[in-house]
Amino acid sequence: MIDMTVNIGGRRLKNPVLVSSGTFGFGKEYSNFYDFNLLGAITVKGITLKPRKGNKPPRIMETSAGILNSVGLENPGLYSFIENELPFLKKYSVPIIANISGNTIEEYSLMAKELNEHVDFIELNVSCPNVKEGGITFGTKPESVYEVTREVRKVTNIPLIVKLSPNVTDIGEMALAAENAGADCISLINTLMGMAIDIYNRKPFFNNVVAGLSGPAVKPIALRMVWQVAQKVNIPIIGMGGISNWQDAIEFMMAGADAISIGTANFYNPLAPKEVLEGIKEYMIENGINDLREIKINGGVK
Amino acid sequence: MRREFCKIISNFRVANNVYKMVIESKSISKEALPGQFLHIKPSQNYDPLLRRPISICDLDQDKGGITLLYRVCGKGTRLFAEIKPGDNLDIIGPLGKGFPIFQNKKSAIIGGGIGIAPLLILSKWLKEADIYLGYKDETYMTDEFMNYSDDVCIYTESGSRGTKGYPIEALEKNINRYDIVYACGPKQMLRAIKRLCEKNLVECYLSMEERMGCGIGACLVCACESSNNDEYKKVCIDGPVFNSKEVNLDD
Ligand SMILES: Cc1cc2nc3c(=O)[nH]c(=O)nc-3n(C[C@H](O)[C@H](O)[C@H](O)COP(=O)(O)OP(=O)(O)OC[C@H]3O[C@@H](n4cnc5c(N)ncnc54)[C@H](O)[C@@H]3O)c2cc1C
Ligand SMILES: Cc1cc2nc3c(=O)[nH]c(=O)nc-3n(C[C@H](O)[C@H](O)[C@H](O)COP(=O)(O)O)c2cc1C
Ligand code: FES
Numbered sequence: 001m002i003d004m005t006v007n008i009g010g011r012r013l014k015n016p017v018l019v020s021s022g023t024f025g026f027g028k029e030y031s032n033f034y035d036f037n038l039l040g041a042i043t044v045k046g047i048t049l050k051p052r053k054g055n056k057p058p059r060i061m062e063t064s065a066g067i068l069n070s071v072g073l074e075n076p077g078l079y080s081f082i083e084n085e086l087p088f089l090k091k092y093s094v095p096i097i098a099n100i101s102g103n104t105i106e107e108y109s110l111m112a113k114e115l116n117e118h119v120d121f122i123e124l125n126v127s128c129p130n131v132k133e134g135g136i137t138f139g140t141k142p143e144s145v146y147e148v149t150r151e152v153r154k155v156t157n158i159p160l161i162v163k164l165s166p167n168v169t170d171i172g173e174m175a176l177a178a179e180n181a182g183a184d185c186i187s188l189i190n191t192l193m194g195m196a197i198d199i200y201n202r203k204p205f206f207n208n209v210v211a212g213l214s215g216p217a218v219k220p221i222a223l224r225m226v227w228q229v230a231q232k233v234n235i236p237i238i239g240m241g242g243i244s245n246w247q248d249a250i251e252f253m254m255a256g257a258d259a260i261s262i263g264t265a266n267f268y269n270p271l272a273p274k275e276v277l278e279g280i281k282e283y284m285i286e287n288g289i290n291d292l293r294e295i296k297i298n299g300g301v302k
Numbered sequence: 303m304r305r306e307f308c309k310i311i312s313n314f315r316v317a318n319n320v321y322k323m324v325i326e327s328k329s330i331s332k333e334a335l336p337g338q339f340l341h342i343k344p345s346q347n348y349d350p351l352l353r354r355p356i357s358i359c360d361l362d363q364d365k366g367g368i369t370l371l372y373r374v375c376g377k378g379t380r381l382f383a384e385i386k387p388g389d390n391l392d393i394i395g396p397l398g399k400g401f402p403i404f405q406n407k408k409s410a411i412i413g414g415g416i417g418i419a420p421l422l423i424l425s426k427w428l429k430e431a432d433i434y435l436g437y438k439d440e441t442y443m444t445d446e447f448m449n450y451s452d453d454v455c456i457y458t459e460s461g462s463r464g465t466k467g468y469p470i471e472a473l474e475k476n477i478n479r480y481d482i483v484y485a486c487g488p489k490q491m492l493r494a495i496k497r498l499c500e501k502n503l504v505e506c507y508l509s510m511e512e513r514m515g516c517g518i519g520a521c522l523v524c525a526c527e528s529s530n531n532d533e534y535k536k537v538c539i540d541g542p543v544f545n546s547k548e549v550n551l552d553d
Contacts, residue, residue, distance in 0.1 A: 022521070028519075029516065029518045029539075032304070053533060053534065054522060054534060057525045057534070059513070059522070059524075059525055060514070061513070062352050065348040065349045069515070069521075069523055071521070215348070215351055216348040216351070244348065264351075266516065267352060267515045267517075267521060268343060270516075271305065
C-alpha cells in the first residue's frame with residue numbers, strides 16, 4: 001500500500017494534488033469531469049471582503065506556451081461566497097482552501113475570522129496592493145508579509161497558507177518571513193508580471209498595462225523558486241506554476257514541494273488533476289516508492 | 303457537456319481561408335443545440351496552449367456528424383486546416399447557451415462573414431425564417447442555407463454576388479415583419495442590429511465572441527459588458543447567445 005498523504009498544519013490531505021485559485025472557479029464547473037473526492041484539496045477563486053466587478057476586457061492573451069490574464073479578482077465577495085458558493089463544495093469530502101485578498105491587514109483579518117469555521121484552510125494571497133503603504137504589494141516586502149501573516153494568525157486556528165508572489169528579488173526571504181510569523185505552509189508561485197503590446201494601435205493589450213503570466217512557460221522559474229524556498233523553511237510547501245503533467249509534478253516534489261497545485265492546465269485539459277494523480281501513483285509503484293515523502297529532497301534531487 | 307476525442311470525417315476549403323470540417327460524435331451531437339459551441343484543442347503540445355471556441359454549424363444527429371465552419375486567422379485555426387480525415391481532435395462540448403427557439407413567431411436570421419456559422423443549424427431548426435447573409439466578396443455555404451429556407455438574401459460588399467451592400471440595410475426595410483431577429487457577425491454589425499431591433503421593439507438574440515480560457519465558466523476571462531453596470535457577463539456560459547437587452551456593445 002503506498003502512502004500519498006500530506007500533512008499541512010496538522011490536517012491530512014489524502015494526496016498531494018490540488019487545484020489553484022482562480023483557475024477552478026468555485027468548483028461547480030469542473031464537477032462534470034471527475035469526482036472531486038479524488039483531489040487532495042480544492043482552492044477556490046480568490047475572494048475579497050466586498051464584491052469586485054473585475055477588470056474591463058480583454059482579460060486574456062495567449063503567449064508561447066502560456067497565458068497572460070487580467071481578471072482583476074472578480075468575485076462575489078466574502079459573504080456571498082459563504083452563503084451561495086460554499087454549500088456546493090461542502091457536499092464533497094474534499095478539503096476546501098479559501099484564497100483571500102485584501103487591501104489592508106484589517107480586511108485580511110476580518111475575512112480570515114469569518115471563514116475560520118467554514119473552510120479547512122486559508123490561503124493568503126499577498127500579491128495585492130497595500131493601500132496604507134501607498135499601494136506597494138504586500139508580498140514584495142518581508143516586513144509586510146510578516147505583519148499580515150502574524151495578524152491573520154491571531155484570528156484563525158485553521159491551517160494558514162501564505163501564497164507568495166514571484167515578482168520579488170529574494171523569494172526565500174519572503175517565505176522565511178511567513179514562517180516566522182506563524183504560517184503553516186507556503187504556496188508558490190502566483191503569476192509573474194508580464195505585458196503585451198498591440199503593435200497596430202501602439203497600445204498595451206491590457207487596460208491595466210501589466211498582466212499575470214502562467215502556464216508551462218513559467219514552470220522553470222516556479223521550480224527554481226520552490227527549490228529556493230525549500231532551502232529556507234521547514235514548513236510544508238505547495239508548489240505550482242506551469243504544472244501540466246505528472247512528470248512536472250514529480251519535478252516540483254524533488255525540488256522540495258510537499259504538494260502540488262494545478263492551475264492553467266485545467267483550461268486546456270480539464271482532466272489534468274486526475275491524470276497527474278494517476279501518474280504520480282504509477283511512478284511511485286514503478287520505482288518502489290511507498291511514501292510520497294521519499295520523493296522529496298533527500299530522496300529527491302541529488 | 304463532455305470531453306471527447308472525436309474522429310474527423312472531412313475537412314476542406316470552401317472559400318479563401320474558410321474551411322468546413324465534419325467531425326463525429328454521437329453523444330455531443332445528440333446534446334447539441336443551435337448556438338452552442340465546441341472548445342477544441344488545436345495541438346497536442348503546449349503551443350498553442352488554449353482550446354479554440356468554434357460554433358456548431360450543422361448537425362446530423364442520426365449519424366453523429368457535427369459540421370464546423372471556420373476562418374483561418376491565426377496559429378490555432380491554421381492547425382485546424384491541416385487536419386486530415388481519420389485524425390482525432392480533443393473536444394469539449396457542447397458548451398454555452400444557444401438560441402432560444404420559439405414556435406409560431408416570424409423570425410429573421412442575419413449573419414455577417416464567418417458569423418454565419420451558428421446560423422445554419424438555427425435556420426434548419428426554425429424552418430421558416432428569412433435569412434440575410436453578408437459577405438465581403440467571396441460567398442460560402444449559401445446553398446446549404448437555401449436547403450433550409452426559401453427566403454435567403456445574399457449581400458456582398460464588393461457586389462460580386464447577390465446584392466451589393468450590407469444585409470442590415472435590407473433587414474431595416476423589413477424589420478416590421480418580424481417578431482424575432484437572430485444575429486451573429488462582427489461587433490459593429492451586432493451593435494447596429496441591436497439598435498435597430500430595440501428601436502422597433504423587436505426581440506433580438508446576438509451571438510457574441512470573446513477570448514476564452516476554460517470555456518466552462520471557471521476562469522472569468524471571457525467577460526463582456528452587460529447592460530447591468532455592476533457586473534460582466536461570461537460569454538462562455540451566460541452566452542454566447544444573449545438577448546440584446548442583456549449586453550452593452552458600446553465601446
Ligand atoms: C463562442 C464562439 C464561437 C465561435 N465560432 C466560430 C466559428 O464557428 N468559426 C470561426 O471561424 N470562428 C469562430 N469563433 C472565433 C474563433 O474562436 C477564433 O477565430 C479563433 O479562436 C482564433 O484562433 P487562432 O489560433 O487561429 O488565432 P490567434 O489570433 O492565434 O489566437 C490567439 C488567441 O486569441 C483567441 N482569439 C482570437 N480571435 C478570437 C475571436 N474572434 N474570438 C474568440 N477568441 C479569439 C484564440 O482563441 C486564442 O486564445 C468563435 C468564437 C467564439 C467566442
Ligand atoms: C485566470 C487566473 C486567475 C487567477 N486568480 C487567482 C486568485 O484569485 N488568487 C490567487 O492567489 N491566484 C490566482 N491565480 C494564480 C494561480 O492560482 C497560480 O498561482 C498561477 O496561475 C500559476 O500556476 P499555473 O501556471 O499552473 O496556472 C490566477 C491565475 C489565473 C490564470
Ligand atoms: S472562458 Fe473561462 S469563464 Fe468563460
